[in-house]
Amino acid sequence: MITVYHADNSIIRDSLCFSEDGNVFNRVSALLNFAEGNYTKVANVDTDDIDIAYELTNSIDTTWYETMRMTGAGEVFGTTHRSSSVGDIFKIGGDLYIVGRIGFVEL
Numbered sequence: 001m002i003t004v005y006h007a008d009n010s011i012i013r014d015s016l017c018f019s020e021d022g023n024v025f026n027r028v029s030a031l032l033n034f035a036e037g038n039y040t041k042v043a044n045v046d047t048d049d050i051d052i053a054y055e056l057t058n059s060i061d062t063t064w065y066e067t068m069r070m071t072g073a074g075e076v077f078g079t080t081h082r083s084s085s086v087g088d089i090f091k092i093g094g095d096l097y098i099v100g101r102i103g104f105v106e107l
Helices: 028-035 050-054 064-071
Strands: 002-007 039-045 074-077 089-092 095-101 104-106
Touching: 002 050, 028 095, 039 050, 039 064, 050 064, 050 089, 064 074
Parallel strands: none
Antiparallel strands: 002 039, 002 089, 039 074, 089 095, 095 104
């Protein structure tokens, strides 16, 4: 199972600028913001494949959270959410991965 966390509105603008060694939002700032509770848990996705979890938390033909509820692909927390994007965090076991510009970066 993969737990998906979206950056809160208070940090979304900066988190979209994530790069590993960036000046605006980097690994250190992502970990600090995660520890400070500036991310919201939006879903538990029933997969161990991070790419599938990313795909399932993006709206394509319908909103992803409605699709997840209808298909039983996981548990959604809350009622409405945006699609997963750069700066969001995926937790697999005890490991954290942040969505980068291309792929994922382990935190």
